[in-house]
Amino acid sequence: MKRLIFLLFPLFAMSLSAQPAIQYTMDFREPNSHLIDITMTIRNALPGTQQVALPAWRPGRYAIQNYSRLVQEVRAASETGLPLPIRKLNKDTWEISNGNVSAITVTYSFYATILDAGSTFYNDQEIYFNGSNLFMYVPGRLNEPVFLKINHPDGWQTATALKPAGPKSFTAASFHELADSPTIISPTLQHRKVTVDSINFHIWIQGETNGNPDALAEGIRKMARTHLDFWQGVVPFTDFHFLYHLVDYRSGHGVEHAKSTSMVLGPLTNLPDPDDWKRAYPTTSHELFHAWHVKYLVPADLEPYDYSKEQYTNLIWFLEGFTSYFDIYLNHKAGLITEAEYWEEFERLIRQSELNPGTAVTSIADASYDAWLYGYSSDGNKNRMVTFYSQGELFALLLDLDIRKETNHQKTLGDLMRWLVAEFPVKGRFYQESDLLNGLKLLTGKSYAPWFADYVHGTKPFPFQQAFDSAGYELIKVPADPVSRTLLGADFKRVDEDWVVDQVLPDSPAMKAGLFLGDKLSGSVFHPLPDKNLDAWLAGNLSDSTLTLEVKRRGKPVKLVLSGLNTTHYTYKIQKKTNHTSPW
Structure with a gap:
């Protein structure tokens, strides 16, 4: 026992002499209130007035989240408990009139009912938080170390990357690290x-x-x-x-x-x-x-994080799309999926890309900026939307195929990623888009500036057939069941008991016939609507590439005749050429 006390005493003494100037304590009201009480202590506050703010977004989700809508009862006081005036400057920022008081306590409550990978959630079974939405910060002091005390029930386990600093206590090297450390606390x-x-x-x-x-x-x-x-x-x-x-x-x-x-x-x-x-x-x-790739290899556009507003970059197609490309590639290498399952991913994505009218009007660079507009939702004009995940993944595939072709399979896209890591984070630097082009030129001796102009900043169709052919693979069309998008040029969604038009593609039979977004299908002149499998129902009611539909529009019946419907439906199959032996 004496030895144990000897080991703990210096740690305790160190914690007293080197306590961070910014500290947080978490307390919890009744679980069914879902309220987490936060006490934030700020030492060395600015004289006169001191601001505190809650992040408006979180890294990894390029969309304004407005977390302050979940905050209530914001109060400020001196360390001795004297109330201090506090006012809200904007939706995320508060200002404290502290005069000569240099040690401030800010308290507030957070309503925690959302369970997703970036949220904060509290009930009788667990405490789960992401610091990027739960904790306020002091502008200008984001790089200072912080201390966190969590007064959770005894006997609950804690899952976190934060550094332990005593019972129910943790430290982080900065607010950035605190915000970057999701935590689950639970008895189960x-x-x-x-x-x-x-x-x-x-x-x-x-x-x-x-x-x-x-x-x-x-x-x-x-x-x-x-x-x-x-x-x-x-x-x-x-x-x-x-x-x-x-x-x-x-x-x-x-x-x-x-x-x-x-x-x-x-x-x-x-x-x-x-x-x-x-x-x-x-x-x-x-x-x-x-x-x-994102947390270590960081683009200059995102360094340092500014939690108060949008932080624009046209590289989200690279951050997310290339990660999507390598996540399935490495799962294949690990033996967690089969080669057939690996190629099925790209067979699906290629056909999906072809059927998306947005690829003709929105580049993947513009889609990266537009993440802040749409907030990852499908609201807005679907005929102009592009997902930087799948389109970026397909561009990564094209680049990998071309790098292999240009280097006789001696280099791959993985070599570009490793070069970027060696040149930038290892050397304490941050990269820009031009650095991707420089790396590709070093790998292959070829300029990919025209590729970036056409396929990243432009909307030129991806050359899948050419890329596969030159790399020793074949992209083959195979028959597929009809779906409403390929048959009519329209998508439908189930809303209660109705099939409702969700999208009408440009220059499609549905567009030419006058089908409107929001029209409700009533059936055909011959058959009632099905509860499921609308695609098969539509195909089954064709008559010489013509389909007669009845819809309800603003409560009134409308009859439409859709002609010139597509009767040939296909998807893709990727396979090696018979004489191709180079490893993938």
């Missing part, structure tokens, strides 16, 4: 750990599941092995934490962090095979790759 957390090359990978599972955690850990071991091999010795962390929320509804949401990732995945509560975690692997691999 399951924990597994795998170690690869002396790197500890922690698996934390929150939520009931019949899945075997050991099988998930084994899958992550294979995945981690492949990611570490890919980066060839450059590892920006010593421990990494996978925080899983497993739910019984469809979800594939994950958020990247420097030393961890938070994911809400489902349905994963009742697996057909308890050892089969294949549904979890795509998001897991995606977020792990982000630990290097």
